[in-house]
Amino acid sequence: MGKKTKETQQANILDSDDKKSGNAKVTKEDIKKMFERFKNPRFSTAYITKMAILTALSFILYAFAKFNLPFMFPSFLEIQISELPALLAGFSMGPISACVVIILKCLFKFPLTSTAYVGEATDILLGIAFVLPASLIYYFKKDRKHAFIGICAGSLCLTALSLLVNRFISIPYFVQLYFNGDFSLIVNLLKPLYKNVTIDTFYVYYLFVGVLPFNLFRCIIVGGLTFVLYKRLSKILHWDGSNMKKLSTVFGKHTVKNVEETYALAKKIADTLQGGEVILLSGDLGAGKTTFTKGLAKALGIEDEVTSPTFTILNVYEDGRLKLNHLDMYRVESADELAELGIEDCFDDDSVTVIEWNKFEHFDGEVIEINITPTGENERIFDVEKEENK
Template sequence: MSQMTSARRRVNTRALTVTAMFSAVAFVLMFLEFSIPVVIPSFVKMDVSELPALLAAFGLGPVYGVVVCLVKNLLHLLVTTTGGAGELGNFLLGACFILPAGLIYHMHKSRKNAIIGALVGAVIMALMSIPLNYYITYPVYSNFMPIDAILGMYQELRPSTNSLLECLMIFNAPFTLAKGLIDAALCFLIYKPLSPIIHGRR
């Protein structure tokens, strides 16, 4: 019994250590953001900070992946310029992506299920980006930049756009989907080399 308890403690300690490591990497990746002004206004940035969370969800479990999303945004609150709204939106969208991806994969661990989980998670995140941005993120941004100015930036790309909801559906949702797919593709590329670190194997 004591050996089993000791083994569980080692597993839990490793899981927490890996989760902390992934959270730190995710926090750093949040700063490596860039704009793609040809396809979406420049204030909407692309980053791959959900990648460590997806690795944690597949390697350790969906809860650990969500914890990575939470911790990176709690750390980012120390340097926030959005009053916490950006971090809240980022966490909720990340959870919408990571949780279903991890749950589907852990129902039956296979490469096929990992791909299905990542695709489902990316689609859910893209769909949820519409209400989350509409009711949480953009109302706060409007305190720093008038809605008319925000719409104007979208209209530079598509002059017929005339409402925030339309902007979120036409621009933000596909952009968010692409972001999730990029995270998933990178995850599949590097998961195997990182597997020994995640699972504590030599």
């Protein structure tokens, strides 16, 4: 999205009553541009490498790392978390990537099948039902709240579909495959766990006491692990093929003598950004904080004119490689004031946030501090330091 989005977000911040009541208008152009973001991933070497690793991990978890909990669920229901790598792919590379991991891990399992491919085919349906809604919701709004909503939506979709698949596909097919159509034999498998189960009540017990809590339990495990691992693996998952060692070259003191050199330093820093970073700019009025931010925006591919957010508090630019949040807290009394306006929701894994006159006490993820000291009419010293989880 371009300048209209920036102006809309500025208006929402200044008009907190409209923001809280949900009266902000969404135009057809906003919706059109939102869906333009949903596009096929670029098949770069980095993308293929990450997809190969995640698919391999998913296959290993699917084929070998599984176990039963016979005291809780029917003995032939196996706990496995092979959707985890697919969900990580979906959150970092988009919904299409998540679905590709699910499909490939099941296809690779075909030579090892013991169910004449029916088990693998149904697992493709169930896996996509989980990772597609989760990654799709997160794709359009990348923050913890929508990651949680997405995982919950995916869990409900998988669980609902699992009831239908087991009722009309899996159980009828497996009774014929393994028991020659004798339904009483599969009923007997459930009797150690459900003593009162009969042929007539089999589906009630199996679907609603077995399959339903079983799949919710699996989804809770996968969702919880995703929350724990995604942020920690974010740099690797968003790796674009560049040399990760180059990040260290931007830290330290840099002397610039004009705007062009300031832009060159900003580009060097922008090239290391993967998303989720917070850049804290400090320096006196007129030190060059906004000039640096203009260079950073240019290096990220943002074409909109970057202006100081002193009076708007926050400017958001979304048409570059990463979304850029430019926040000026000079006129803000405390971070609590921004929390009331919901500004913290802008901090996500798909954006870079530049803050002038910071009043926040804590950030999740990587923090880059840049202190700007004028040493002449045009000369400046940029002291660039890195802090984790400030």
